Amino acid sequence: xxQIFKPLTILSIIALLVLATGCATTETSHVxxxxxxxxxxxxxxxxxxxxxxxxxxxxxxxxxTWKGKTFYVQPAATPNQAxxxxxxxxxxxxxLRLARQMRNDDLMAAQMNHxxxxxxxxxxxxxxxxxxxxxxx
Amino acid sequence: xxVMNAPPGLECLEDxxxxxxxxxxxxxxxxxxxxxxxxxxxxxxxxxxxNRFTDLSLIDTVDLTFKxxxxxxxxxxxxxxxxxxxxxxxxATNPEVARYVKLHAxxxxxxxxxxxxxxxxGPAAKWLDAPVQLLHSEL
Numbered sequence: 001x002x003q004i005f006k007p008l009t010i011l012s013i014i015a016l017l018v019l020a021t022g023c024a025t026t027e028t029s030h031v032x033x034x035x036x037x038x039x040x041x042x043x044x045x046x047x048x049x050x051x052x053x054x055x056x057x058x059x060x061x062x063x064x065t066w067k068g069k070t071f072y073v074q075p076a077a078t079p080n081q082a083x084x085x086x087x088x089x090x091x092x093x094x095x096l097r098l099a100r101q102m103r104n105d106d107l108m109a110a111q112m113n114h115x116x117x118x119x120x121x122x123x124x125x126x127x128x129x130x131x132x133x134x135x136x137x
Numbered sequence: 138x139x140v141m142n143a144p145p146g147l148e149c150l151e152d153x154x155x156x157x158x159x160x161x162x163x164x165x166x167x168x169x170x171x172x173x174x175x176x177x178x179x180x181x182x183x184x185x186x187x188n189r190f191t192d193l194s195l196i197d198t199v200d201l202t203f204k205x206x207x208x209x210x211x212x213x214x215x216x217x218x219x220x221x222x223x224x225x226x227x228x229a230t231n232p233e234v235a236r237y238v239k240l241h242a243x244x245x246x247x248x249x250x251x252x253x254x255x256x257x258x259g260p261a262a263k264w265l266d267a268p269v270q271l272l273h274s275e276l
Contacts, residue, residue: 029243036240038203092203099211099244104218107211 030059031083033100034074037093039085041076050080061090144171149179149187153267159192164234165200169209177216186223188265190272193229199237206237210244210252222249226261228272229254 044050053075056062061074072090074083143149146159156176160168229235235254242252255261262269
């Protein structure tokens with residue numbers, strides 16, 4: 001993660017992804033979601049890193065590419081720090097955000113319909129064969 | 138009171154209506170599968186909700202993934218639908234462990250299963266409305 005900001009000279013921001021976090025989502029829970037999804041808190045310890053952070057909107061994730069690799073970055077509340085994740089962490093974050101936004105009965109309905117679950121792309125086979133297959137009642 | 142065939146480190150205090158679990162060593166999927174099966178069976182056995190206190194301060198290593206903990210928490214959330222609320226206080230001092238506890242709490246948020254992360258025994262005991270000595274005591 002440390003090297004993400006290093007070659008800022010060749011860093012290009014190709015897209016800005018503003019992610020609505022939902023009206024009921026507080027800043028604290030949003031940060032909790034990021035860290036729970038595996039985002040790391042990274043220091044911007046050079047002027048160039050700090051310059052990049054200042055160009056990003058506070059409270060939102062920005063999609064950044066560097067050397068063909070994709071990263072998601074959100075400036076932290078503390079100065080010169082940012083939460084940084086790869087697409088893997090972003091996918092986890094999206095799963096978490098969706099699960100929190102869905103009502104229980106919607107989740108239950110989804111659980112009862114495997115094909116719909118596959119469309120949602122959040123569960124794997126082990127889920128049904130494990131928790132639900134053995135324990136759900 | 139200890140429960141027969143309980144996973145290692147688990148106590149069931151019927152008077153306090155409290156499960157206390159103090160796992161040691163590696164916190165893995167197999168360990169959580171066992172505790173999940175046991176807790177689910179006990180919930181059916183007693184027919185009334187027991188609050189939980191999980192002391193993860195003695196964990197040496199975490200061998201878990203986001204996917205597993207997410208599904209674990211989602212299962213717990215759905216399994217409590219329409220049932221009485223219960224509290225699950227989890228003590229974690231290690232940041233990596235705390236990360237997974239937060240994930241569990243986020244997924245079960247706004248469900249009858251109230252999960253909260255604590256770094257000290259006192260606030261956990263207060264939230265559970267249980268004597269702090271109970272949480273400190275070893276098996």
